[in-house]
Amino acid sequence: xxxxxxxxxxxxxxxxxxxxxxxxxxxxxxxxxxxxxxxxxxxxxxxxxxxxxxxxxxxxxxxxxxxxxxxxxxxxxxxxxxxxxxxxxxxxxxxxxxxxxxxxxxxxxxxxxxxxxxxxxxxxxxxxxxxxxxxxxxxxxxxxxxxxxxxxxxxxxxxxxxxxxxxxxxxxxxxxxxxxxxxxxxxxxxxxxxxxxxxxxxxxxxxxxxxxxxxxxxxxxxxxxxxxxxxxxxxxxxxxxxxxxxx
Amino acid sequence: xxxxxxxxxxxxxxxxxxxxxxxxxxxxxxxxxxxxxxxxxxxxxxxxxxxxxxxxxxxxxxxxxxxxxxxxxxxxxxxxxxxxxxxxxxxxxxxxxxxxxxxxxxxxxxxxxxxxxxxxxxxxxxxxxxxxxxxxxxxxxxxxxxxxxxxxxxxxxxxxxxxxxxxxxxxxxxxxxxxxxxxxxxxxxxxxxxxxxxxxxxxxxxxxxxxxxxxxxxxxxxxxxxxxxxxxxxxxxxxxxxxxxxxxxxxxxxxxxxxxxxxxxxxxxxxxxxxxxxxxxxxxxxxxxxxxxxxxxxxxxxxxxxxxxxxxxxxxxxxxx
Ligand SMILES: Cc1cc2nc3c(=O)[nH]c(=O)nc-3n(C[C@H](O)[C@H](O)[C@H](O)COP(=O)(O)OP(=O)(O)OC[C@H]3O[C@@H](n4cnc5c(N)ncnc54)[C@H](O)[C@@H]3O)c2cc1C
Ligand SMILES: Nc1ncnc2c1ncn2[C@@H]1O[C@H](COP(=O)(O)O)[C@@H](O)[C@H]1O
Numbered sequence: 001x002x003x004x005x006x007x008x009x010x011x012x013x014x015x016x017x018x019x020x021x022x023x024x025x026x027x028x029x030x031x032x033x034x035x036x037x038x039x040x041x042x043x044x045x046x047x048x049x050x051x052x053x054x055x056x057x058x059x060x061x062x063x064x065x066x067x068x069x070x071x072x073x074x075x076x077x078x079x080x081x082x083x084x085x086x087x088x089x090x091x092x093x094x095x096x097x098x099x100x101x102x103x104x105x106x107x108x109x110x111x112x113x114x115x116x117x118x119x120x121x122x123x124x125x126x127x128x129x130x131x132x133x134x135x136x137x138x139x140x141x142x143x144x145x146x147x148x149x150x151x152x153x154x155x156x157x158x159x160x161x162x163x164x165x166x167x168x169x170x171x172x173x174x175x176x177x178x179x180x181x182x183x184x185x186x187x188x189x190x191x192x193x194x195x196x197x198x199x200x201x202x203x204x205x206x207x208x209x210x211x212x213x214x215x216x217x218x219x220x221x222x223x224x225x226x227x228x229x230x231x232x233x234x235x236x237x238x239x240x241x242x243x244x245x246x247x
Numbered sequence: 248x249x250x251x252x253x254x255x256x257x258x259x260x261x262x263x264x265x266x267x268x269x270x271x272x273x274x275x276x277x278x279x280x281x282x283x284x285x286x287x288x289x290x291x292x293x294x295x296x297x298x299x300x301x302x303x304x305x306x307x308x309x310x311x312x313x314x315x316x317x318x319x320x321x322x323x324x325x326x327x328x329x330x331x332x333x334x335x336x337x338x339x340x341x342x343x344x345x346x347x348x349x350x351x352x353x354x355x356x357x358x359x360x361x362x363x364x365x366x367x368x369x370x371x372x373x374x375x376x377x378x379x380x381x382x383x384x385x386x387x388x389x390x391x392x393x394x395x396x397x398x399x400x401x402x403x404x405x406x407x408x409x410x411x412x413x414x415x416x417x418x419x420x421x422x423x424x425x426x427x428x429x430x431x432x433x434x435x436x437x438x439x440x441x442x443x444x445x446x447x448x449x450x451x452x453x454x455x456x457x458x459x460x461x462x463x464x465x466x467x468x469x470x471x472x473x474x475x476x477x478x479x480x481x482x483x484x485x486x487x488x489x490x491x492x493x494x495x496x497x498x499x500x501x502x503x504x505x506x507x508x509x510x511x512x513x514x515x516x517x518x519x520x521x522x523x524x525x526x527x528x529x530x531x532x533x534x535x536x537x538x539x540x541x542x543x544x545x546x547x548x549x550x551x552x553x554x555x556x557x558x559x560x561x562x563x564x565x566x567x568x
Contacts, residue, residue, distance in 0.1 A: 013496050013516045017385045037497050094361065095354065118347075120383050120496055120519075123364050125342075126351035129319060133355035138428045139319040141348040144490070154432070158491065159317075160257060160344055161442035165432040172428075178497055179490055210360030214376055214389040219522075225529070225539050230548025234560035236528070239544060241564060244526045246505040247448070247472055 001056065001148075001170070003047045004110040005081065006101060006128075007063045008036040009072045010121045019216040026121070026216070035072045038116025038177055040079070045181035046146055047114055048080035054148075058082050062104055064097045066090050070199065078186035078194035089204035092122065092213055098130035099207045105135055111170040112153070117142055117177040128175035138172045144179030250276045250283045251335035252303065253326060255345045258436075259292035263445045264341035264403045266301050271401045272339040273302020274368050274409075279337070285415070286329055288322060289314045299413035307333065307420040317345065318427040323352035328422035330357060335396075342400035343444060350400045359396035366405040366523075369397075380405075383496050383519035403444050404502040405523065443492065446475035448505045449524075451494065453479040453517075455510020455531065455550060459487040464554040465509060471561045477501070479511050495520035510550050513538020530554070 011017075012032040020027040035044070044061075051057040061076050061084040063069045073084045085104055091097040105113060113135075118125035132139030144163065145156035155166045155174060186194075228236040240247045252272035254265040269285060276283040284305040285298050295306045307329060313321055326349065330338060338353060340346035342364050354361035362377040366387065370376045374391050377399055381388045443449065450469040452462060469476045476492060483493035494501055496516040502523035509530045511517060518541055521527070529542040532549050539545050546553055 011382075013519070017382045019386075041497070094351065098351075098355070122381055122388070123379075123383060123500075124351075125347045126354070126361060126363055129323075129348055129351035130355050132320065133323065133352040137320075139348060139352065140429065141319060142344050158344060159434070160262065160444060162434065162436035163491075164434045167430040167432055168428060178493065208393075210354070210358075210392065210394050211362065212391050212393060214374075214391045216381070217378075217387045217389070219385075219387065222541065222543065225542040225545045227539075228544065228546050230546050230553055233546060233548075233553045233556040234563075236544060236546060237557060237560035237564055240505070240526070240528070244505075244543065246526050247561070247564070 001054070001111045002058050002060065002108065003050070004060045004062060004105060004108070004113045005039065005044050005047050005076070006113070006115040007039050007044070007061050007073065007076050008116070008119050009033050009063065009065055009069045010036045010119050013037070013120065017218070023215045023217065024213070033068070033072060035076055036116050036119045038118065040076065041183040042176040042178060042180035043114035043116050044076055044079055044081065045184055046176060049181055050148065051080065060085065060108065060110070062087065062101055064089055064091050064100045064204070073199055074194050075186060077197045077199070078190040079184060080190065081197070083197060084199045085202055086199065087202045087204050093209035093211050094124045094126040094130060095210040096207050098127050098134060100204055101127070102131055102134035103205055104202065105131065113173045115173070115175045117175045125175070128173050132173040135173070138168050140166050140168060140172065141175045143174045143176050146174060146176070146180060248336045249281055249334060250279070250337045250339065251330060251333060252283055252285045252339045253346070253349070254285050254287045254298065255341055255343065256287065256289065256291055259290060261291070261293050262341070262343070264343050266408050267403065267406045268339050268341040268401055269298055269301035269303050270409050271368070271399070271406045275337065275339065275399075276302070278368065278371055284333060284335070286326060286420075288325060295417045296414040299415035300410050301408065302411070303415045306415045306417040308417060309420050309422060311424055313424040313426050316427070316431045318429045319348040319352055321425055321427045323349040323356060325422055325424045326353055327356040329420060332420065332422060337396070338398045340398070340400040342402050346400045350398055354398050357396050357398070358394060359398045360392035360394040361398040361400070362390045362392060363400045365399045365401045369399065380523065384500060384523045385519060402502065404504075437491065441473070441475040443475045443477055443494070443499055443501060446501070446503050448472045448474035448507075449477050449501060449503045450474045450507045450509070451477035451479070451511060451521075452482065452488070452509050453511030454481050461551070462488070464550060464558075468507070468554065468558050468561065471558065471565060479517050508538055509554060511538060512536050513541060
């Protein structure tokens with residue numbers, strides 16, 4: 001079985017959010033880049049666990065990004081990917097990115113494609129569904145558990161107000177979130193091994209952008225907290241009722 | 248040319264987020280000088296003409312055996328066929344789990360640019376620009392859609408429902424569908440609870456509550472207020488509360504009218520999931536807790552002393568009204 005895990009690069013969760021060039025670009029100076037947490041903790045680690053249970057599985061990684069993505073791709077290889085592809089493009093449009101990944105997937109014929117449920121920077125939550133359309137495959141989103149049962153996958157997925165258990169034949173696309181696996185840290189052997197694992201750079205196909213970023217904005221600042229004394233908590237209830245009118 | 252709103256339902260009942268999407272579609276239709284129509288897929292227990300109250304002129308109801316349960320592939324194929332038959336140029340979804348699973352799929356099929364997580368109506372003065380939430384609620388981006396057809400999915404609780412008194416015409420629409428490749432083995436609903444993503448009020452607890460045995464402080468208040476309950480990540484990680492209650496950067500992102508945080512420090516990853524809430528109340532014994540910087544109201548105090556008094560005060564308030 002061949003699994004493709006889609007890996008995106010995002011600012012660290014504690015990074016300061018600010019914009020440059022007249023609010024048209026994310027100010028990346030001094031920002032620490034990480035593997036998008038959904039891709040790393042849930043999609044990739046679950047793929048690695050499946051491989052640990054069945055060594056016949058191979059794990060490919062793909063990133064659509066420029067050379068500055070390579071440290072995070074190497075980290076993903078250190079955690080346990082077998083081979084990686086970097087499609088050399090700086091894409092912010094979801095259709096553009098998904099189309100690049102779909103081209104690779106058509107050539108390699110994966111049995112399973114894992115994405116994260118969304119990136120923590122653009123919050124698109126689109127790539128997985130778009131891949132499933134471009135490849136005409138079934139799509140199970142927001143997966144919280146994934147197991148292989150013979151020729152089929154058994155997947156728990158979040159629905160509004162609960163969960164649903166699905167059974168689907170391969171090949172398919174799955175977007176992953178919390179519950180799939182537990183976070184891991186790469187060990188020394190993994191880190192050493194990752195240096196020599198294949199990382200192939202592919203030139204991007206020419207594809208049109210459906211959308212473009214015009215500008216960014218910061219939300220208006222909060223007025224500041226109104227503190228109520230711990231001796232009179234009922235005053236808080238009064239304020240929420242009379243002033244904020246929320247209860 | 249028309250605007251088509253996808254109306255999501257759960258077990259035959261329309262979701263609140265669907266009414267928000269309908270109102271958003273109706274307002275967008277006004278800006279564009281057209282009307283807003285709706286599509287409902289699968290059997291429904293509710294009277295669909297009520298969608299007129301939310302600005303919808305016409306409801307297309309599609310039912311057939313392939314549509315008994317939700318499948319992203321099957322549903323987006325059906326909506327694609329419906330868009331072609333209706334002549335829809337703009338399609339609106341709620342950015343909930345259903346909308347996230349089908350909106351982007353439809354985007355590829357219709358060759359329509361998608362903005363997911365919209366927080367405001369499109370701006371047509373210079374192109375077609377939609378404001379969306381980015382960096383997990385810490386900022387906004389204005390995104391231009393370059394294609395002729397467009398898809399917008401609206402963040403739940405970010406667009407207010409404006410109810411009028413109208414009826415929509417309802418007719419069934421015949422479009423071809425494909426059979427599902429996804430077999431549903433089970434559906435486990437968290438019965439009785441209010442879905443966290445749709446709740447107006449959320450009461451949330453953190454590690455400051457010390458253990459699951461103290462959660463009555465959160466659930467009692469939530470019950471009185473008709474609120475959903477949530478928690479910080481470490482609380483779900485140690486299984487004091489179920490995983491689906493975890494909010495934040497790696498959990499659910501919510502935007503209720505009122506978010507009450509009890510014994511939560513307000514780490515940046517937690518705030519990422521709740522900072523779009525309209526009013527934030529923080530109860531924490533540490534005056535230096537970072538959450539106070541993001542709060543509208545707060546009490547510096549011990550939750551074990553403060554919460555029972557708050558619960559009493561709310562009981563009194565409820566008995567008066
Ligand atoms: C990549 C990444 C992603 C993350 N994603 C998330 C996420 O999605 N959601 C999330 O929540 N966290 C997330 N975290 C974890 C986050 O950084 C914090 O560790 C976490 O939110 C802390 O939870 P807490 O506030 O419940 O606990 P603590 O930080 O332990 O805070 C407990 C608070 O309770 C107060 N307290 C103690 N006793 C009392 C009392 N008797 N009465 C009143 N107050 C009291 C304390 O003053 C303290 O402020 C993430 C971390 C990382 C690195
Ligand atoms: N540039 C990229 N390269 C590879 N995978 C990506 C890229 N962007 C997004 N993805 C994948 O798609 C998922 C959803 O991203 P998004 O739709 O952009 O929120 C991410 O969690 C990744 O798994």
